[in-house]
Amino acid sequence: MMKGSEDPSSRLQMIPLGLIEVLNPRERNSRMFEQIISNIQCIGLKKPVVVTPRHDDDGERYLLICGEGRLKAFRSLGHSEIPAMVVDVDDESAFIMSLTENIARRKFSPLELMVGIKQLQDQGYDKKAIAQKTGLSPEYVYGILHLLKDGEERLLMAVGSGRIPLNAAMAISAAGPDNKAIQAAMQDAYESGKLRGTQLIQARRVVERRRVQGKAMGGRTASRKAPEGVTSTSLVRNYQREVERQKQLIRKAEAAQRNLLFIVGALRQIMADENFVNLLRAEHLDTMPQYLAERVWSKGIAG
Template identity: 40%
Template sequence: MLGYAEIPAYVVESSEQDCMVMSLVENVARRNHSAPELLREIDALRGAGYSDPEIATKVGLSVAYLQDVLMLMEHGEERLLAAVDSGTVPIALAIQISRATDTEVQRALADAYAAGALKGRQIAIVRRLIQRRALTGNAIPRHGTSSTESQALTPERLRKMYIKAGEKQRLLVKKAELVDIRLNFLVEALRDLLGNPDFVETLRSEGFATLPHALQQRIFREAT
């Protein structure tokens, strides 16, 4: 338990009902560590020279989650760490935000969450959206790079960015549905026409003896 082979303990003999009551009392009394306490404990253990697996065992975390916490401690922007310390931003969400390399983006995402403009899952979506825009050369203007203050990364602007991305996604879904409807109509029409010997003979006489492979597969697969 927590890296110890042995622990001091009192062995109590009692009835099953009393044991259940004592167990319930212990569960109610047990206090989970807050995010600031967890960060301080991890920092102290690292300072004492413990390895990541040893620290993970002692604090009851998986090694992968511990490494995410360490990344937050090493690369997290100051205001983000302060938000975790004050309990404004949950540590799991702070880890998501810290994966954004730009410090202003980290601040903006933390502010957007604190203001209620974005929820947990939306934070990750907006972060990935910002990173994709930066990679494709459509980076969002920062302070000092635009003549208008409205270009700053405000919580409201991030919220609108999320809404716009959602609208684009819905538009893509509608387009895909429209293409599927048209394709189904085409498949049904061709299937009926190919069942007409005169039409097939006319195609052959005009030199159209074959269909595109993908279309042919769909027509005859659905027919069977």
């Protein structure tokens, strides 16, 4: 990401506030804005804004790349000028710098992040390039793009209003564009507190596995699409059934492990009796499955 203080062609100067236009405006939290004003009043401007010059029939003006909060704070405090780092870049570069600067700050709302990522994609950047420019992981960028492409409208609205965090929304949207009923059920389950965190992902996997196996939520034969009647209650119920099934599998595996340990211990004791072993050999019963033999004799089957 390009920063004005690191660009050899940049220059620091005082710019009249009236000549600066905001290139990529953002909605700002009022409490955070008041904090910016307070900081400027107490210690001054620690970091200049970043602008790029433009010339037209009305004279010179500047597009703001970075520092909208500082610019608004200076206007609110009654200043007429602001220290600015001036960089010479074209419109597209200025737009990309503005977006990536806002995203890289990591002080964005989920909606701002989604909009910023989508704007970068619309500018022709793929997920790898977006990740490099923003400092986000390619997987995270892909998840956001997937949410924007396959997320239900009500899910996007929930993210925008702050009812659902972005990570949870990305997990919900992974149910796919053909499974709006599942997306809605997962969203309802999350908002009601029935499923949270990894439970949400596990519940979606349960539904996907049942669909692939040709079973609907209620156990009836179904098409590859999820049944329209799926609800948050049925989603939670099937998740709980799957959890209980896995617990039963674990209990059975533990029981089998205990039985195996008992059998191996018993075989070791009786195989230590040479007379018993000779009797087995005489009756041609001196072999056993390799799985057991490797545990009874650590060096393999006794000769």
